[in-house]
Amino acid sequence: xxxxxxxxxxxxxxxxxxxxxxxxxxxxxxxxxxxxxxxxxxxxxxxxxxxxxxxxxxxxxxxxxxxxxxxxxxxxxxxxxxxxxxxxxxxxxxxxxxxxxxxxxxxxxxxxxxxxxxxxxxxxxxxxxxxxxxxxxxxxxxxxxxxxxxxxxxxxxxxxxxxxxxxxxxxxxxxxxxxxxxxxxxxxxxxxxxxxxxxxxxxxxxxxxxxxxxxxxxxxxxxxxxxxxxxxxxxxxxxxxxxxxxxxxxxxxxxxxxxxxxxxxxxxxxxxxxxxxxxxxxxxxxxxxxxxxxxxxxxxxxxxxxxxxxxxxxxxxxxxxxxxxxxxxxxxxxxxxxxxxxxxxxxxxxxxxxxxxxxxxxxxxxxxxxxxxxxxxxxxxxxxxxxxxxxxxxxxxxxxxxxxxxxxxxxxxxxxxxxxxxxxxxxxxxxxxxxxxxxxxxxxxxxxxxxxxxxxxxxxxxxxxxxxxxxxxxxxxxxxxxxxxxxxxxxxxxxxxxxxxxxxxxxxxxxxxxxxxxxxxxxxxxxxxxxxxxxxxxxxxxxxxxxxxxxxxxxxxxxxxxxxxxxxxxxxxxxxxxxxxxxxxxxxxxxxxxxxxxxxxxxxxxxxxxxxxxxxxxxxxxxxxxxxxxxxxxxxxxxxxxxxxxxxxxxxxxxxxxxxxxxxxxxxxxxxxxxx
DNA sequence: GTTTCGGTTCTTTTT
DNA sequence: GAACCGAAAC
Numbered sequence: 001x002x003x004x005x006x007x008x009x010x011x012x013x014x015x016x017x018x019x020x021x022x023x024x025x026x027x028x029x030x031x032x033x034x035x036x037x038x039x040x041x042x043x044x045x046x047x048x049x050x051x052x053x054x055x056x057x058x059x060x061x062x063x064x065x066x067x068x069x070x071x072x073x074x075x076x077x078x079x080x081x082x083x084x085x086x087x088x089x090x091x092x093x094x095x096x097x098x099x100x101x102x103x104x105x106x107x108x109x110x111x112x113x114x115x116x117x118x119x120x121x122x123x124x125x126x127x128x129x130x131x132x133x134x135x136x137x138x139x140x141x142x143x144x145x146x147x148x149x150x151x152x153x154x155x156x157x158x159x160x161x162x163x164x165x166x167x168x169x170x171x172x173x174x175x176x177x178x179x180x181x182x183x184x185x186x187x188x189x190x191x192x193x194x195x196x197x198x199x200x201x202x203x204x205x206x207x208x209x210x211x212x213x214x215x216x217x218x219x220x221x222x223x224x225x226x227x228x229x230x231x232x233x234x235x236x237x238x239x240x241x242x243x244x245x246x247x248x249x250x251x252x253x254x255x256x257x258x259x260x261x262x263x264x265x266x267x268x269x270x271x272x273x274x275x276x277x278x279x280x281x282x283x284x285x286x287x288x289x290x291x292x293x294x295x296x297x298x299x300x301x302x303x304x305x306x307x308x309x310x311x312x313x314x315x316x317x318x319x320x321x322x323x324x325x326x327x328x329x330x331x332x333x334x335x336x337x338x339x340x341x342x343x344x345x346x347x348x349x350x351x352x353x354x355x356x357x358x359x360x361x362x363x364x365x366x367x368x369x370x371x372x373x374x375x376x377x378x379x380x381x382x383x384x385x386x387x388x389x390x391x392x393x394x395x396x397x398x399x400x401x402x403x404x405x406x407x408x409x410x411x412x413x414x415x416x417x418x419x420x421x422x423x424x425x426x427x428x429x430x431x432x433x434x435x436x437x438x439x440x441x442x443x444x445x446x447x448x449x450x451x452x453x454x455x456x457x458x459x460x461x462x463x464x465x466x467x468x469x470x471x472x473x474x475x476x477x478x479x480x481x482x483x484x485x486x487x488x489x490x491x492x493x494x495x496x497x498x499x500x501x502x503x504x505x506x507x508x509x510x511x512x513x514x515x516x517x518x519x520x521x522x523x524x525x526x527x528x529x530x531x532x533x534x535x536x537x538x539x540x541x542x543x544x545x546x547x548x549x550x551x552x553x554x555x556x557x558x559x560x561x562x563x564x565x566x567x568x569x570x571x572x573x574x575x576x577x578x579x580x581x582x583x584x585x586x587x588x589x590x591x592x593x594x595x596x597x598x599x600x601x602x603x604x605x606x607x608x609x610x611x612x613x614x615x616x617x618x619x620x621x622x623x624x625x626x627x628x629x630x631x632x633x634x635x636x637x638x639x640x641x642x643x644x645x646x647x648x649x650x651x652x653x654x655x656x657x658x659x660x661x662x663x664x665x666x667x668x669x670x671x672x673x674x675x676x
Numbered sequence: 677g678t679t680t681c682g683g684t685t686c687t688t689t690t691t
Numbered sequence: 692g693a694a695c696c697g698a699a700a701c
Contacts, residue, residue, distance in 0.1 A: 094691080095691075096691090121691060122691075123691050124691085148690080148691095172695095227690090227691055228691095230691090231691095290689075291689080291690075291691090293688080293689060293690080294689085294690060294691075392688070392689080393687080393688050393689075394687080394688080394689085395687055395688090415689080415690085418690090423693095452679095452680095453678095453679075453701095454679090455678070455679055455680085456678090456679095457677075457678050457679080458678075458679090480678085480701085481701095482678095482679080482701070483678090483679090578688085578689065578690095579689080580688090580689045580690070581689090581690085602688055602689080604688070605688080605689095617689080677701105678700100678701080679699105679700080679701075680698100680699085680700075680701090681697105681698090681699080681700095682696105682697095682698090682699100683695100683696085683697090683698105684694100684695085684696085684697105685693100685694085685695080685696100686692105686693095686694090686695105687692095687693100
């Protein structure tokens with residue numbers, strides 16, 4: 001059973017029956033036969049108040065492990081039970097996974113009545129709405145969504161058009177993408193974002209603005225949107241009176257999870273969506289705001305009461321998840337931050353062991369220590385699915401991965417490369433996208449560049465010619481021999497899929513006609529990649545048209561190595577995860593590795609604001625653990641150039657009183673590096 | 677002018 | 692590993 005969320009008979013505080021004022025909804029005295037939900041059994045007094053009295057503008061400050069998911073699920077069930085049609089409720093979550101989990105839990109309570117509810121991430125819901133309203137903002141409904149890599153490439157082309165002479169001081173395309181994204185999400189001019197976050201680049205502001213302009217035009221011409229555009233154009237659409245009217249009328253209740261990680265643009269969307277019925281309930285924890293690099297603005301939650309003076313605030317401060325020892329460790333840590341709602345989480349669990357802080361020689365010993373401890377835990381009856389290893393940065397897990405592979409232990413890594421962002425998946429999908437959206441320049445060029453003899457130069461020329469109305473023969477004649485052959489092969493593949501509309505068949509055809517051979521020559525691990533393409537065929541079989549497949553692609557968040565097709569398969573595998581990806585999850589046992597100076601906090605985050613965010617990240621990691629928490633740090637660091645560093649524990653450990661943990665020193669016990 | 681290939685550099689977090 | 696750069700090859 002899931003201890004995450006609820007008290008289950010832990011305490012029974014009497015609830016004042018008439019404590020809500022001016023609320024039109026009444027809690028039914030007689031429960032309907034249809035669903036017998038025992039709210040009072042399932043929820044504590046404060047949780048119950050949120051569920052029953054969450055009308056109007058409401059802010060739920062839900063500390064880690066305080067049952068926030070449970071509250072949202074029951075609130076949902078309550079509204080439906082009150083007779084609110086599901087299609088008039090929108091539940092915005094941080095990941096689509098969280099949305100699915102909440103909806104399926106709500107389904108347990110109210111059966112099929114939750115069907116039609118609008119659930120998902122901001123981006124997911126934006127996608128759904130924009131497919132309907134695209135024509136109002138200058139797009140056609142079959143627009144293609146660019147992922148981060150595609151967007152980067154497109155921006156790069158714009159950079160080349162603006163910056164003609166190479167300047168070594170000009171920032172890389174990643175940086176440009178980042179600041180264009182920040183500008184959109186925080187609704188600021190690129191110039192002011194640069195002033196605030198990249199002051200040293202201010203000489204380039206005019207160039208940045210030109211690039212941003214060009215990029216926006218390019219996408220519009222090609223009927224493309226990047227992730228940020230989904231929000232940008234959703235907001236643009238909502239600024240049109242009839243559309244605003246339509247959706248603000250439709251959404252009688254707007255529920256928002258993880259509000260601390262929303263950005264300015266998202267908050268504006270929320271204001272517009274809730275503008276008619278004025279039922280906006282946001283749930284969040286300012287102590288867990290960890291996405292400022294995506295323009296998340298902690299002021300959205302800290303300043304919520306200022307924006308809506310009549311807001312009601314519900315603080316949930318009882319933690320049902322962790323032992324008091326883990327909680328006091330977390331509380332001690334977060335108390336070093338200055339910007340937060342004052343609060344302290346209190347524990348109801350029984351006292352148990354303190355968290356252990358383990359000093360090791362290096363990353364190999366760190367991995368070994370984890371494995372040995374896991375062995376002990378297995379003997380105690382804790383299986384791998386109840387353990388997780390968390391880290392600040394993806395690269396910190398590699399030594400542990402090697403050790404796990406060596407022992408044949410199954411694991412998945414969350415964070416890093418996503419299934420749909422791998423080169424071979426994107427290659428094959430580019431063919432389908434090209435067919436689905438003939439204006440899709442990015443996919444067309446990607447497909448062209450797979451052919452030998454054609455690289456970005458000819459890909460551009462071919463694209464220009466075809467758009468200028470040239471026939472295939474004309475294009476072919478204009479090319480040099482090598483490129484002409486490639487173009488011929490391309491036409492062959494296109495012919496294969498021309499007449500099809502079934503995505504699974506199209507994928508299989510592309511692979512058979514071209515990609516299998518191409519893959520053999522391109523990838524060393526070609527066989528694995530072919531297996532993943534088979535996986536892709538399976539995923540696509542669920543869709544009966546190309547259109548529905550393509551418009552739903554963005555909803556998938558699965559990672560490489562995870563079962564994309566069957567997310568509910570029971571998993572006996574160990575989870576290795578970035579802390580960011582671990583948000584909202586919990587395990588019996590948590591290992592946090594790499595808590596050393598120079599790794600965590602990330603050295604690039606030295607500014608005061610960012611340091612506080614790093615500390616919140618540490619807080620998130622710590623509060624994932626229910627019973628056992630092991631925090632490890634290696635003192636030796638190998639630099640890229642082969643040098644050795646002596647490091648010490650993370651600032652976040654050093655600043656804590658020694659009384660909140662037990663320390664273990666494993667360094668010096670170490671003889672020679674194991675060979676992997 | 678364009679492509680290809682071999683070397684070098686660096687890796688924060690993500691819808 | 693993959694992204695970038697420069698030099699050789701077409």
